[in-house]
Amino acid sequence: MSGRLRAAPGLDLDFVRFGDGGGPAVTVLGGVHGDEMEGVLAAYRVADLLASTPVRGTVTVLPRANPPALAAGTRHGDGDANLARLFPGDPGGGLSERIAHTIATALIDPCDLLIDLHSAGRRYRMPPMCGFGAGRTLGGRPLLDAARATPFPYLWAHASVAPGRSVSHADALGKPWAYFESGGGGALREADIDLYAQGVLRLLEVAGAAEPVSFAGPPPARQVVVTGGDGNTDTGVLFGSAGVFVSSVAAGDTVAAGQTIGAVYDDGGQCAEVVRADASGVVMMLRHDLRVTPGEVAAIIAGEDGRAA
Ligand SMILES: [Zn+2]
CATH class of the missing domain: 3.40.630.10 (Zn peptidases)
Structure with missing residues:
Protein backbone atom coordinates (compact mmCIF):
# COMPACT_ATOMS: atom_id res chain seq x y z
CA MET A 1 0.00 0.00 0.00
CA GLY A 228 36.33 5.29 15.09
CA GLY A 229 34.42 8.50 14.57
CA ASP A 230 30.78 9.08 15.25
CA GLY A 231 29.80 9.54 11.61
CA ASN A 232 29.73 13.32 11.91
CA THR A 233 30.73 14.54 8.44
CA ASP A 234 31.26 18.09 9.74
CA THR A 235 34.59 17.14 11.32
CA GLY A 236 37.78 15.44 10.13
CA VAL A 237 40.87 16.80 8.39
CA LEU A 238 40.03 20.47 7.88
CA PHE A 239 41.37 22.91 5.30
CA GLY A 240 43.40 25.81 6.66
CA SER A 241 43.63 27.74 3.41
CA ALA A 242 41.39 29.00 0.62
CA GLY A 243 41.95 27.91 -2.97
CA VAL A 244 41.45 24.85 -5.16
CA PHE A 245 41.97 21.35 -3.78
CA VAL A 246 44.00 18.79 -5.69
CA SER A 247 43.75 15.31 -4.15
CA SER A 248 46.55 12.78 -4.30
CA VAL A 249 44.59 9.83 -2.88
CA ALA A 250 41.17 8.34 -3.64
CA ALA A 251 38.21 7.48 -1.42
CA GLY A 252 38.80 3.98 -0.07
CA ASP A 253 42.62 4.27 -0.14
CA THR A 254 44.59 3.21 2.93
CA VAL A 255 46.90 5.98 4.18
CA ALA A 256 49.46 6.45 6.96
CA ALA A 257 49.31 9.21 9.57
CA GLY A 258 51.00 12.33 8.20
CA GLN A 259 50.83 11.13 4.59
CA THR A 260 50.03 13.79 2.00
CA ILE A 261 46.47 13.36 0.77
CA GLY A 262 46.34 16.52 -1.34
CA ALA A 263 47.20 20.19 -1.61
CA VAL A 264 45.43 23.55 -1.85
CA TYR A 265 46.63 25.93 -4.58
CA ASP A 266 45.94 29.64 -4.60
CA ASP A 267 44.81 31.59 -7.66
CA GLY A 268 48.46 32.30 -8.51
CA GLY A 269 49.11 28.57 -8.83
CA GLN A 270 51.20 28.46 -5.67
CA CYS A 271 50.78 25.69 -3.10
CA ALA A 272 49.04 27.30 -0.13
CA GLU A 273 48.76 24.16 1.98
CA VAL A 274 49.77 20.53 1.97
CA VAL A 275 46.90 18.47 3.38
CA ARG A 276 47.97 15.46 5.44
CA ALA A 277 46.21 12.47 6.97
CA ASP A 278 45.50 13.00 10.68
CA ALA A 279 45.63 9.27 11.38
CA SER A 280 46.41 5.95 9.76
CA GLY A 281 43.43 4.25 8.17
CA VAL A 282 41.05 4.27 5.25
CA VAL A 283 39.94 7.48 3.48
CA MET A 284 36.19 7.22 4.06
CA MET A 285 35.34 10.69 2.76
CA LEU A 286 37.34 12.97 0.45
CA ARG A 287 36.63 16.45 -0.84
CA HIS A 288 35.64 16.44 -4.53
CA ASP A 289 34.31 19.94 -5.28
CA LEU A 290 37.44 21.92 -6.06
CA ARG A 291 37.12 25.36 -4.47
CA VAL A 292 37.63 25.23 -0.71
CA THR A 293 37.67 27.61 2.24
CA PRO A 294 39.28 27.31 5.70
CA GLY A 295 37.34 25.12 8.12
CA GLU A 296 35.75 22.93 5.45
CA VAL A 297 36.34 19.18 5.65
CA ALA A 298 39.09 17.80 3.39
CA ALA A 299 38.79 14.17 4.44
CA ILE A 300 37.65 11.71 7.07
CA ILE A 301 40.00 8.83 7.85
CA ALA A 302 38.84 5.85 9.90
CA GLY A 303 41.13 3.25 11.40
CA GLU A 304 41.03 -0.28 10.05
CA ASP A 305 39.87 -2.77 12.67
CA GLY A 306 42.53 -5.48 12.60
CA ARG A 307 40.52 -7.80 14.85
CA ALA A 308 37.29 -7.62 12.90
CA ALA A 309 38.73 -7.48 9.36
ZN1 LIG B 1 23.58 12.47 3.44
Whole structure:
Protein backbone atom coordinates (compact mmCIF):
# COMPACT_ATOMS: atom_id res chain seq x y z
CA MET A 1 0.00 0.00 0.00
CA SER A 2 1.07 3.56 -0.48
CA GLY A 3 0.53 6.23 2.13
CA ARG A 4 1.18 9.84 2.86
CA LEU A 5 2.38 11.68 5.95
CA ARG A 6 1.59 15.36 6.31
CA ALA A 7 4.67 17.07 7.77
CA ALA A 8 3.30 20.59 7.33
CA PRO A 9 0.60 22.29 5.27
CA GLY A 10 1.43 21.55 1.62
CA LEU A 11 4.34 19.31 2.57
CA ASP A 12 3.58 15.60 2.28
CA LEU A 13 5.91 12.61 2.63
CA ASP A 14 4.87 9.74 0.35
CA PHE A 15 5.78 6.23 1.47
CA VAL A 16 5.18 2.67 0.27
CA ARG A 17 4.49 -0.09 2.79
CA PHE A 18 4.78 -3.86 2.33
CA GLY A 19 3.60 -6.62 4.66
CA ASP A 20 0.72 -7.14 7.00
CA GLY A 21 1.57 -4.61 9.70
CA GLY A 22 3.23 -7.18 11.96
CA GLY A 23 6.86 -7.35 13.01
CA PRO A 24 9.66 -7.09 12.40
CA ALA A 25 9.10 -3.55 11.18
CA VAL A 26 11.81 -1.98 9.04
CA THR A 27 11.98 1.63 7.83
CA VAL A 28 14.03 2.58 4.76
CA LEU A 29 14.74 6.28 4.13
CA GLY A 30 16.12 7.91 0.99
CA GLY A 31 16.73 11.55 0.14
CA VAL A 32 17.38 13.00 3.61
CA HIS A 33 19.95 15.13 1.77
CA GLY A 34 18.69 16.63 -1.48
CA ASP A 35 21.88 16.12 -3.52
CA GLU A 36 22.14 12.40 -2.73
CA MET A 37 20.03 10.76 -5.41
CA GLU A 38 21.58 7.30 -4.99
CA GLY A 39 19.40 6.70 -1.95
CA VAL A 40 16.26 8.01 -3.63
CA LEU A 41 16.67 5.80 -6.70
CA ALA A 42 17.71 2.80 -4.59
CA ALA A 43 14.65 3.21 -2.36
CA TYR A 44 12.38 3.11 -5.42
CA ARG A 45 14.30 0.05 -6.65
CA VAL A 46 13.83 -1.65 -3.27
CA ALA A 47 10.10 -0.93 -3.47
CA ASP A 48 10.02 -2.52 -6.95
CA LEU A 49 11.84 -5.61 -5.67
CA LEU A 50 9.58 -5.94 -2.62
CA ALA A 51 6.51 -5.86 -4.86
CA SER A 52 7.50 -9.38 -6.01
CA THR A 53 9.17 -10.61 -2.79
CA PRO A 54 7.37 -12.34 0.10
CA VAL A 55 7.51 -9.92 3.05
CA ARG A 56 7.13 -11.49 6.51
CA GLY A 57 7.25 -8.33 8.57
CA THR A 58 6.37 -4.76 7.65
CA VAL A 59 8.70 -2.75 5.45
CA THR A 60 8.09 0.97 4.97
CA VAL A 61 10.04 2.75 2.24
CA LEU A 62 10.19 6.57 2.14
CA PRO A 63 12.25 7.42 -0.97
CA ARG A 64 11.98 11.22 -0.73
CA ALA A 65 12.43 12.13 2.92
CA ASN A 66 13.31 15.79 2.34
CA PRO A 67 11.14 17.20 -0.49
CA PRO A 68 12.34 20.83 -0.17
CA ALA A 69 16.01 19.84 -0.44
CA LEU A 70 15.31 17.40 -3.28
CA ALA A 71 13.36 20.05 -5.18
CA ALA A 72 16.34 22.41 -4.84
CA GLY A 73 18.89 19.67 -5.57
CA THR A 74 20.90 20.80 -2.57
CA ARG A 75 22.17 18.96 0.53
CA HIS A 76 20.19 21.20 2.86
CA GLY A 77 16.53 22.08 2.65
CA ASP A 78 14.27 24.84 3.83
CA GLY A 79 16.23 27.72 5.37
CA ASP A 80 19.56 25.93 4.72
CA ALA A 81 18.67 23.49 7.49
CA ASN A 82 20.47 20.13 7.57
CA LEU A 83 17.72 17.57 8.18
CA ALA A 84 20.36 15.12 9.42
CA ARG A 85 21.12 17.36 12.39
CA LEU A 86 17.51 17.93 13.49
CA PHE A 87 16.17 14.53 14.59
CA PRO A 88 13.97 13.89 16.52
CA GLY A 89 12.60 17.20 15.27
CA ASP A 90 10.00 19.62 16.56
CA PRO A 91 6.33 19.74 15.52
CA GLY A 92 6.32 23.49 16.20
CA GLY A 93 9.60 24.25 14.43
CA GLY A 94 10.54 25.10 10.86
CA LEU A 95 9.77 22.89 7.87
CA SER A 96 12.86 20.70 8.31
CA GLU A 97 12.21 20.25 12.03
CA ARG A 98 8.62 19.24 11.24
CA ILE A 99 9.85 16.74 8.64
CA ALA A 100 12.24 15.26 11.22
CA HIS A 101 9.46 15.07 13.81
CA THR A 102 7.07 13.40 11.36
CA ILE A 103 9.61 10.77 10.27
CA ALA A 104 10.75 10.17 13.86
CA THR A 105 7.29 9.61 15.30
CA ALA A 106 5.62 7.82 12.37
CA LEU A 107 8.49 5.76 10.94
CA ILE A 108 11.37 5.45 13.44
CA ASP A 109 9.65 5.15 16.84
CA PRO A 110 7.66 2.06 15.74
CA CYS A 111 10.44 0.35 13.75
CA ASP A 112 12.71 -2.55 14.70
CA LEU A 113 15.44 -1.59 12.20
CA LEU A 114 16.22 1.72 10.47
CA ILE A 115 18.13 1.89 7.17
CA ASP A 116 19.01 5.41 5.97
CA LEU A 117 20.35 5.71 2.40
CA HIS A 118 22.83 8.57 1.93
CA SER A 119 25.80 9.19 -0.39
CA ALA A 120 28.70 11.58 -0.69
CA GLY A 121 26.67 14.25 -2.47
CA ARG A 122 28.02 16.90 -4.80
CA ARG A 123 31.02 17.99 -2.74
CA TYR A 124 32.58 14.71 -1.59
CA ARG A 125 33.51 11.18 -2.59
CA MET A 126 33.09 8.10 -0.43
CA PRO A 127 33.79 4.41 -0.97
CA PRO A 128 30.70 2.17 -1.04
CA MET A 129 30.01 1.36 2.57
CA CYS A 130 27.56 0.32 5.25
CA GLY A 131 27.84 2.18 8.55
CA PHE A 132 26.13 0.70 11.59
CA GLY A 133 25.77 0.82 15.36
CA ALA A 134 28.54 -1.42 16.65
CA GLY A 135 26.77 -2.22 19.92
CA ARG A 136 23.44 -3.14 18.36
CA THR A 137 22.07 -6.56 17.46
CA LEU A 138 19.77 -7.82 14.73
CA GLY A 139 18.04 -11.17 14.78
CA GLY A 140 19.83 -11.98 18.05
CA ARG A 141 23.30 -11.52 16.55
CA PRO A 142 25.74 -8.59 16.43
CA LEU A 143 24.76 -6.04 13.79
CA LEU A 144 28.24 -6.54 12.30
CA ASP A 145 27.10 -9.99 11.14
CA ALA A 146 24.19 -8.37 9.28
CA ALA A 147 26.51 -5.75 7.77
CA ARG A 148 28.76 -8.56 6.57
CA ALA A 149 25.78 -10.02 4.70
CA THR A 150 25.58 -6.85 2.56
CA PRO A 151 27.69 -6.54 -0.61
CA PHE A 152 29.55 -3.43 0.61
CA PRO A 153 33.37 -3.60 0.51
CA TYR A 154 33.66 -1.21 3.51
CA LEU A 155 31.83 -1.57 6.82
CA TRP A 156 32.04 1.22 9.39
CA ALA A 157 31.32 0.19 12.98
CA HIS A 158 30.31 3.19 15.10
CA ALA A 159 30.55 2.89 18.88
CA SER A 160 28.69 6.20 19.19
CA VAL A 161 26.82 8.49 16.85
CA ALA A 162 26.60 12.27 16.68
CA PRO A 163 23.19 13.69 17.66
CA GLY A 164 20.57 14.84 15.18
CA ARG A 165 20.71 12.13 12.54
CA SER A 166 17.84 9.75 11.87
CA VAL A 167 20.10 6.94 13.06
CA SER A 168 20.92 8.91 16.23
CA HIS A 169 17.24 8.86 17.11
CA ALA A 170 17.05 5.10 16.47
CA ASP A 171 20.22 4.61 18.52
CA ALA A 172 18.83 6.63 21.43
CA LEU A 173 15.86 4.27 21.45
CA GLY A 174 18.14 1.23 21.52
CA LYS A 175 17.21 0.14 18.00
CA PRO A 176 19.59 -1.32 15.40
CA TRP A 177 20.41 1.04 12.53
CA ALA A 178 22.48 1.18 9.38
CA TYR A 179 23.25 3.76 6.73
CA PHE A 180 24.79 3.42 3.30
CA GLU A 181 27.21 5.75 1.52
CA SER A 182 28.91 5.73 -1.87
CA GLY A 183 29.93 7.65 -4.91
CA GLY A 184 29.36 11.35 -4.90
CA GLY A 185 30.88 14.12 -6.94
CA GLY A 186 27.48 14.96 -8.34
CA ALA A 187 27.34 11.89 -10.59
CA LEU A 188 25.48 8.60 -10.22
CA ARG A 189 26.81 5.09 -10.84
CA GLU A 190 24.52 2.16 -11.57
CA ALA A 191 26.78 -0.13 -9.52
CA ASP A 192 26.25 1.97 -6.39
CA ILE A 193 22.47 1.88 -6.72
CA ASP A 194 22.66 -1.90 -7.22
CA LEU A 195 24.75 -2.23 -4.04
CA TYR A 196 22.17 -0.24 -2.07
CA ALA A 197 19.22 -2.30 -3.28
CA GLN A 198 21.04 -5.56 -2.58
CA GLY A 199 22.23 -4.27 0.78
CA VAL A 200 18.72 -3.34 1.90
CA LEU A 201 17.33 -6.71 0.82
CA ARG A 202 20.11 -8.54 2.69
CA LEU A 203 19.40 -6.60 5.89
CA LEU A 204 15.67 -7.31 5.52
CA GLU A 205 16.54 -10.99 5.16
CA VAL A 206 18.70 -10.99 8.34
CA ALA A 207 15.97 -9.09 10.21
CA GLY A 208 13.48 -11.76 9.20
CA ALA A 209 11.37 -9.20 7.35
CA ALA A 210 11.70 -10.59 3.83
CA GLU A 211 12.50 -13.84 2.03
CA PRO A 212 15.98 -14.13 0.50
CA VAL A 213 16.34 -12.62 -2.98
CA SER A 214 19.03 -13.85 -5.34
CA PHE A 215 21.14 -11.32 -7.20
CA ALA A 216 23.48 -11.77 -10.13
CA GLY A 217 27.20 -11.45 -9.59
CA PRO A 218 29.66 -12.54 -6.93
CA PRO A 219 29.82 -11.13 -3.38
CA PRO A 220 32.70 -8.75 -2.58
CA ALA A 221 36.06 -10.51 -2.36
CA ARG A 222 37.02 -8.71 0.82
CA GLN A 223 35.26 -6.53 3.36
CA VAL A 224 37.25 -3.96 5.31
CA VAL A 225 35.86 -3.07 8.74
CA VAL A 226 36.80 0.37 10.04
CA THR A 227 36.09 1.91 13.42
CA GLY A 228 36.33 5.29 15.09
CA GLY A 229 34.42 8.50 14.57
CA ASP A 230 30.78 9.08 15.25
CA GLY A 231 29.80 9.54 11.61
CA ASN A 232 29.73 13.32 11.91
CA THR A 233 30.73 14.54 8.44
CA ASP A 234 31.26 18.09 9.74
CA THR A 235 34.59 17.14 11.32
CA GLY A 236 37.78 15.44 10.13
CA VAL A 237 40.87 16.80 8.39
CA LEU A 238 40.03 20.47 7.88
CA PHE A 239 41.37 22.91 5.30
CA GLY A 240 43.40 25.81 6.66
CA SER A 241 43.63 27.74 3.41
CA ALA A 242 41.39 29.00 0.62
CA GLY A 243 41.95 27.91 -2.97
CA VAL A 244 41.45 24.85 -5.16
CA PHE A 245 41.97 21.35 -3.78
CA VAL A 246 44.00 18.79 -5.69
CA SER A 247 43.75 15.31 -4.15
CA SER A 248 46.55 12.78 -4.30
CA VAL A 249 44.59 9.83 -2.88
CA ALA A 250 41.17 8.34 -3.64
CA ALA A 251 38.21 7.48 -1.42
CA GLY A 252 38.80 3.98 -0.07
CA ASP A 253 42.62 4.27 -0.14
CA THR A 254 44.59 3.21 2.93
CA VAL A 255 46.90 5.98 4.18
CA ALA A 256 49.46 6.45 6.96
CA ALA A 257 49.31 9.21 9.57
CA GLY A 258 51.00 12.33 8.20
CA GLN A 259 50.83 11.13 4.59
CA THR A 260 50.03 13.79 2.00
CA ILE A 261 46.47 13.36 0.77
CA GLY A 262 46.34 16.52 -1.34
CA ALA A 263 47.20 20.19 -1.61
CA VAL A 264 45.43 23.55 -1.85
CA TYR A 265 46.63 25.93 -4.58
CA ASP A 266 45.94 29.64 -4.60
CA ASP A 267 44.81 31.59 -7.66
CA GLY A 268 48.46 32.30 -8.51
CA GLY A 269 49.11 28.57 -8.83
CA GLN A 270 51.20 28.46 -5.67
CA CYS A 271 50.78 25.69 -3.10
CA ALA A 272 49.04 27.30 -0.13
CA GLU A 273 48.76 24.16 1.98
CA VAL A 274 49.77 20.53 1.97
CA VAL A 275 46.90 18.47 3.38
CA ARG A 276 47.97 15.46 5.44
CA ALA A 277 46.21 12.47 6.97
CA ASP A 278 45.50 13.00 10.68
CA ALA A 279 45.63 9.27 11.38
CA SER A 280 46.41 5.95 9.76
CA GLY A 281 43.43 4.25 8.17
CA VAL A 282 41.05 4.27 5.25
CA VAL A 283 39.94 7.48 3.48
CA MET A 284 36.19 7.22 4.06
CA MET A 285 35.34 10.69 2.76
CA LEU A 286 37.34 12.97 0.45
CA ARG A 287 36.63 16.45 -0.84
CA HIS A 288 35.64 16.44 -4.53
CA ASP A 289 34.31 19.94 -5.28
CA LEU A 290 37.44 21.92 -6.06
CA ARG A 291 37.12 25.36 -4.47
CA VAL A 292 37.63 25.23 -0.71
CA THR A 293 37.67 27.61 2.24
CA PRO A 294 39.28 27.31 5.70
CA GLY A 295 37.34 25.12 8.12
CA GLU A 296 35.75 22.93 5.45
CA VAL A 297 36.34 19.18 5.65
CA ALA A 298 39.09 17.80 3.39
CA ALA A 299 38.79 14.17 4.44
CA ILE A 300 37.65 11.71 7.07
CA ILE A 301 40.00 8.83 7.85
CA ALA A 302 38.84 5.85 9.90
CA GLY A 303 41.13 3.25 11.40
CA GLU A 304 41.03 -0.28 10.05
CA ASP A 305 39.87 -2.77 12.67
CA GLY A 306 42.53 -5.48 12.60
CA ARG A 307 40.52 -7.80 14.85
CA ALA A 308 37.29 -7.62 12.90
CA ALA A 309 38.73 -7.48 9.36
ZN1 LIG B 1 23.58 12.47 3.44
